[in-house]
Structures are given as C-alpha cells and as structure tokens.
Amino acid sequence: MFARYDKYLNSVDKIAVGISACLLGQKVRYDGGHKHDRFITDTLGRFFSYVPVCPEVECGLPVPREAMHLTGDAGDRRLVTVQTGIDYTARMQGWSREKLNELERSGLSGFIFKSKSPSSGLRGVKVYRGPGAPALSGTGLFAAAFIKKFPLTPVEDEVRLHDPGVRENFIERVFVYHKWQELVRNGCTAADLIEFHTRHKYLIMAHSPTHLAALGKMVANIGDKGAETVEIYCKVLMEALRLTATAARNTNVLHHIMGYFKKQLDQLEKEELLEIIDQYRRGLIPLIVPVTLLNHYILKYDQPYLMKQYYLNPHPVELMLRNHV
Secondary structure (H helix, E strand, C coil), rough: CCCHHHCCCCCCCCCCEEHHHHHHHCCCCCCCCCCCHHHHHHHHCCCEEEEEHHHHHHCCCCCCCCCCEEECCCCCEEEEEECCCCCCCCHHHHHHHHHHHHHHHCCCCCEEEECCCCCCCCCCEEECCCCCCCCEEECHHHHHHHHHCCCCCEEHHHHCHCCCCHHHHHHHHHHHHHHHHHHCCCCCCHHHHHHHHHHHHHHHHHHHHHHHHHHHHHHHHCCCCHHHHHHHHHHHHHHCCCCCCCCCHHHHHHHHHHHHHHHCCHHHHHHHHHHHHHHHCCCCCCCCCHHHHHHHHHCCCCCCHHCCCHCCHHHHHHHHHCCCC
C-alpha cells in the first residue's frame, strides 16, 4: 500500500491549523464584515481543523471599530487608529504574548493569515511614515510575533493560496510538519528518524538536493546526539521544503524513481515513460501524470521501497495539488 497522508486522517483526526477568523466567515472585521474564503472552508476544511484567531477582537476592541494601520520604522512598528491616532501597540503586543502561549498548547501545524491586515498580514502591509504614499513593507504585529515564536511552522495568507504553486508548497509543508510533530510527540528514536528520512527522501530531493545531502549526513552520524540531531533535522527539513519544487528538480526525482524499473520495463514502456516525464518538464502536462504512471509500475512490479515514498502521494488526491501545469 502506498504511504499516503490521507490514510491516517479521518473525520476526527484532522490537522490543527490556525487561521484569521474572518476567513471562516466570522463577522469580526473593523467594518463588521468578513472575508469568507470557500476554498479554505469547503476544500481544506475536510482535512484541517481550524483554530480561529482575531487579534483585534480578542484583545478587546469592538465590532465595528475604527480602522487601524501601521506606522513607524522597521525597529518600532506602531498600530494606531487611522482617524483618532490611538496607539494600540502595547495592548496588541501584550495580548499576543498570552495568545501565543495558548496556541503553543494547540500544537498547530500551520497558520493561514489574512493578507494586508495591520495585525495579521504576513507581507506587504501598508506602513505610514508621514505624508506621501505608504510603504508596502510591513508585517502585522500578531503575525510577526507568531513567526518569531514558531519559526518552523508553515504560514501563508489567503491571497497567495490562490496561486497553485504556493498552495501546493504550503499544504505539503503542513502535512510534513504534522507528521514530524506526531513523530516527536511519540518519542523520536534514532531508528524513527532514519525511517522518517527514508520515507521523505525524494520529497526533500524535489525541493533541494543540497539540503537532502545535509540531512542524510545528520541521520548517518546520529550516534549519541539523538535529541540534538532531531531538533536540527527539523530546522533543515523545513528550510528545504520552503524552497520551490521546480519542474527541473521534479524531473530529476522522476528519473531517479524510473531507475528502479530499468530491468522490468520493456523498450516501449521506457520510451513512453521518458516522453511523459519530458512533457512534464516542458510544461505540457501536470506532475500528476508521470507520478500516476510511476505509481502504476510500483504496484505492477512490487517495489516496496518506493511504496514508502511520500513524494508519490504527499497529500490527499482530492486536493488536486499536482493537477496544474
């Protein structure tokens, strides 16, 4: 059986992901409205269990309320109301510290933030420094605090999730990080780390062969530095997965996997598989096509090592993340 992430998920065991509450349809925005995102609730909601957060409301501000924006320089961001200039920076920072301690106990595997929000925007938030146009260089106060406390946790905003490549990368990282949290929670032994690395080998290779080599050395030399290696391994792993799995890197992985069948495939099958892989490389067909054919050969020729590779089934097929060209 293939190593598929959705096999261990059921209606109860969903992945805990934090989210800006307005994206779930909650009317918590400054104007009393919401920013309900149907993809997030209707599609991802089948696999994610959301933990909603609204920094403004939870720190005591009413709905509706005066709009706020960021001011100041990078070293001293201030959160102030647009018309009256009331400074809510200290209140937001104090609440954020308490909230992050609470979220730490929730074991979040990711967070989806509201774009451009002065409290929750990840990037490109307007920052005012006097007269003139604002700089699109800010990060919301709560989002910045979250990233600082949980640097390895996958984060993204709802606008970027509509980009197929960004969406695939984020969701893949959430599933891998969730699996890692599960591993550590159950007590990660040297044997467990070796098994985890083995199963994720080609997934990591698709993102960064350089990081794969570094991780391989860690695992090979784990020795008596188990706990230290486990911590460093996760940092390097998530750093690797943040890099884009390009068509060139995926093609390299597909060729590696094809190598396992050099004695089984006849000449016609080899030519067909090579052509399909090349069509993917040239952007003519989506990744799911060569992956599906490889999965067929894995079953047909009984390749147990490849059956363990999460690269071939890294997330639920219902999300269709590899169907884009």
